Amino acid sequence: MxxxxxxxxxxxxxxxxxxxxxxxxxxxxxxxxxxxxxxxxxxxxxxxxIPPGSYDNDLVASCKQVTSPLLGSEQAMPLYTAILAGKVTGYALETVAPDGYSGAIRLIVGTDASGKVSGVRVLAHRETPGLGDKIELKKSNWILSFNGHSLTGDNANSWAVKKDGGDFDAFTGATITPRAVVKAVANLLRLQQTHPEVLADAPSCERAGESQ
Structure with missing residues (x-):
C-alpha cells in the first residue's frame, strides 16, 4: 500500500x-x-x-506619470504628448471622476496645445445600463459634446450640466453621471492651465515603473 x-x-x-x-x-x-x-x-x-497627422513621435513611448488631486485619484495618471517637428501639438491625459453614480469613472481627455478639448473617451465605468452608460460613445454621442471646448476664467460656470446652470446636457433620470464627468474634465483642464510644470516635470512611465 x-x-x-x-x-x-x-x-x-x-x-x-x-x-x-x-x-x-x-x-x-x-x-x-x-x-x-x-x-x-x-x-x-x-x-x-489626437489626429495622427498632428504628431510624428511615438505617442505610446511618450508616456509620463502625472500625480495631482485634480485628476481624481491618488494614483499617477498616464500622460501622452503629441509632438510635430519638435513642437508640442497636443496631449492625452487620463483622469478619474470619483463621484459617478456607481463608483469611479476612468476617462482619457485629449487637448491641443492651446488647451482646447479634442476628444474625451470613457475607459472604464460601472454606471447603470440604459442610463449612466450613455457616457460611452457606442451608446450615445454625448461624450462628443466636449469637443472644441476650453476652460477660461470667463466660462468656468458653463462647465456644468444644464440643470446646474452649465452648458452640458444631462441624461433623463441620470444627472449624477454626466455631472461627474463634466467636473472631471474641467478639473483636468484646470490642472493643465494652472500647473503646467506638473505635466512638464512628470517622470516617464518607464522610470516610474523602475522606482516602484
Whole structure:
C-alpha cells in the first residue's frame, strides 16, 4: 500500500510539473503578442483624441506619470504628448471622476496645445445600463459634446450640466453621471492651465515603473 501511495504521489507531482511547464511556456509564447495587441488598442484610442497627422513621435513611448488631486485619484495618471517637428501639438491625459453614480469613472481627455478639448473617451465605468452608460460613445454621442471646448476664467460656470446652470446636457433620470464627468474634465483642464510644470516635470512611465 505504501508503494502504491508513493507511486500515486510521484504521478501527481509529475502531472503538476508538466501542467506548470505548459502554463509557463504558453505565457512566454503569447506575452509579446498580447503586449503588441494592447499597444495597438492603446494607440487606436489615442488616435481618436489626437489626429495622427498632428504628431510624428511615438505617442505610446511618450508616456509620463502625472500625480495631482485634480485628476481624481491618488494614483499617477498616464500622460501622452503629441509632438510635430519638435513642437508640442497636443496631449492625452487620463483622469478619474470619483463621484459617478456607481463608483469611479476612468476617462482619457485629449487637448491641443492651446488647451482646447479634442476628444474625451470613457475607459472604464460601472454606471447603470440604459442610463449612466450613455457616457460611452457606442451608446450615445454625448461624450462628443466636449469637443472644441476650453476652460477660461470667463466660462468656468458653463462647465456644468444644464440643470446646474452649465452648458452640458444631462441624461433623463441620470444627472449624477454626466455631472461627474463634466467636473472631471474641467478639473483636468484646470490642472493643465494652472500647473503646467506638473505635466512638464512628470517622470516617464518607464522610470516610474523602475522606482516602484
Amino acid at each position: 505504501l508503494t502504491s501511495m508513493r507511486k500515486n504521489g510521484l504521478t501527481l507531482a509529475l502531472f503538476a510539473l508538466v501542467c506548470t511547464s505548459l502554463v509557463v511556456a504558453t505565457h512566454l509564447l503569447t506575452q509579446d503578442k498580447i503586449a503588441h495587441q494592447q499597444q495597438r488598442e492603446q494607440l487606436a484610442t489615442l488616435n481618436e483624441l
